[in-house]
Amino acid sequence: MQAYLAVALVFMINMAGTTLPTAIYHDYQRAFGFSSATITVIFASYAVGVIGALLTMGNWSDQLGRKRMLITGLAASAVSALTFLFADCLAMLLLGRLISGVSAGIFTGTATVAVIESSPPESRAKAMLAATSSNMLRLGFGPVLSGALVEFAPWPMRLSYIAHIALLSLAVLLLRGSPETVRVSEHPKLRIQRLALPRGVRAAFVPVALSGFAGFVVIGFFTAVSPQVMCDVLGYCSGLLIGLAVFLIFICSAIGQAFERRIAQQWRQRVGCVALVVGLMCLIVCASQRSTIAFLIGTILCGVGQGISFRASLGELSNRSPAERKAEVTSAFFVVLYVAISLPVIGIGIAVQSLGISRATIAFAVVTIVIVLISLVLLRRVEKPQ
Structure with missing residues (x-):
């Protein structure tokens, strides 16, 4: 091997x-x-x-x-x-x-x-x-x-x-x-990773971070909350089916990342965000109509959209970052992503207790759609002519 x-x-x-x-x-x-x-x-x-x-x-x-x-x-x-x-x-x-x-x-x-x-x-x-x-x-x-x-x-x-x-x-x-693959230092000087944004990256960071944030909020939802949606809303409580449903969004994300390079650069973020929005709208239909088909289509579109927007965001930040600052910018981006996969999910859990799983899912989808649309508006403002 x-x-x-x-x-x-x-x-x-x-x-x-x-x-x-x-x-x-x-x-x-x-x-x-x-x-x-x-x-x-x-x-x-x-x-x-x-x-x-x-x-x-x-x-x-x-x-x-x-x-x-x-x-x-x-x-x-x-x-x-x-x-x-x-x-x-x-x-x-x-x-x-x-x-x-x-x-x-x-x-x-x-x-x-x-x-x-x-x-x-x-x-x-x-x-x-x-x-x-x-x-x-x-x-x-x-x-x-x-x-x-x-x-x-x-x-x-x-x-x-x-x-x-x-x-x-x-x-x-x-x-x-x-x-x-690297030369091990005899006298290592370990330090905490510094998070910083060069001036030329800041304007582009906000919209791509927002789209990445929305995509990882969706990943967090499917990983932590979708088992309850499947069991309480759709009536599927099989551990294997729940595992396969979560696997579906990850494999679709991988497909989206592989497909991203086939899209013209100026359209990558937009295509990913649109797929996310449509996928989230399907989740609204799933929660309101108890539709398994809407859940499957929403899972696929959310996964593909997340994959496209994630890889496009990384590429955009890499292109705009000075060579000596790429690691810092990428680390800052990943911190945003892991905040997205944690704190909002806790909010969803609290909402489930007060609103019920169906209404909490609808509220989650609506809020996330708004975040994606804001990121698209901001992205359009910072785009440079190709």
């Missing part, structure tokens, strides 16, 4: 673990008597760990080495799985998600760069695709794995984590056989 494929497989195994609880949330809710808001808080604690790791360790692999940081990320993932395995209270579930977020924060930048650096020049384009668009596929494998085990195997709240620990052992073996 080529080195970059081995590192990509390690990336997949680790990130799949971050979405394992998705198909198990319903079991946690029944077993511990949690409210919808509590479930979304458990989900959102993941983002706290991601943001903390991005800010503190985002650039450490440049000095400590890619492999050393990836091993650290795998170790954090194993600790998270063990915490979930023995969890018997809310505090342990929160801790497990927090540590899982730390693992993802370490991997998000380091593994992406490691996959690309491990590839030979003739495979660089394939490696870049494996490191970017396929990341969503990795996240989608977790709910499918846990959903299948919840549906057909014993120990619904335990077995998924045992399986993940076994896969992490395989990941360590793959990583040990992979080459180090």
Whole structure:
């Protein structure tokens, strides 16, 4: 196996673990008597760990080495799985998600760069695709794995984590056989990642950050709240079906990212945002009419739109950023994205308790549509003639 494929497989195994609880949330809710808001808080604690790791360790692999940081990320993932395995209270579930977020924060930048650096020049384009668009596929494998085990195997709240620990052992073996791609510093000077926006980037950052924010709010909704929509609104409570539905939005996001380059540059953000808006309108129809077809179409369009707008946003920021400031700008962008995947979802959980799942879904879709439309208006103002 080529080195970059081995590192990509390690990336997949680790990130799949971050979405394992998705198909198990319903079991946690029944077993511990949690409210919808509590479930979304458990989900959102993941983002706290991601943001903390991005800010503190985002650039450490440049000095400590890619492999050393990836091993650290795998170790954090194993600790998270063990915490979930023995969890018997809310505090342990929160801790497990927090540590899982730390693992993802370490991997998000380091593994992406490691996959690309491990590839030979003739495979660089394939490696870049494996490191970017396929990341969503990795996240989608977790709910499918846990959903299948919840549906057909014993120990619904335990077995998924045992399986993940076994896969992490395989990941360590793959990583040990992979080459180090940077020179390890003998006297590393570690520092917190600085977040800053160069003057020439600020005007463009707001609209692309808003569209990225909206896309990741949608991802957060599907990962944390859509299981309740499927069960309470549509009547599908199968763990496997819930896992497949969550996988669908991730695979559609990957398709959107792969398709993005085929769209003329000036239209990429617009196409992605329009797909998001139409997908969210389908969610409104789903919640009001209890329509499974509307849910499926909305999931597909939201996934494709999120993928297109996400990759277009990254490309826009990269093109406008000075070479020596790209990492800072990208880190700032990812912080916005992980805030989007956490805080709004807690708000949705609170809304579910007061409004009910159908009305809360409609309110979520309307607010998110407004955010997307605002981003389109602002994007038009900062566009330069091609």
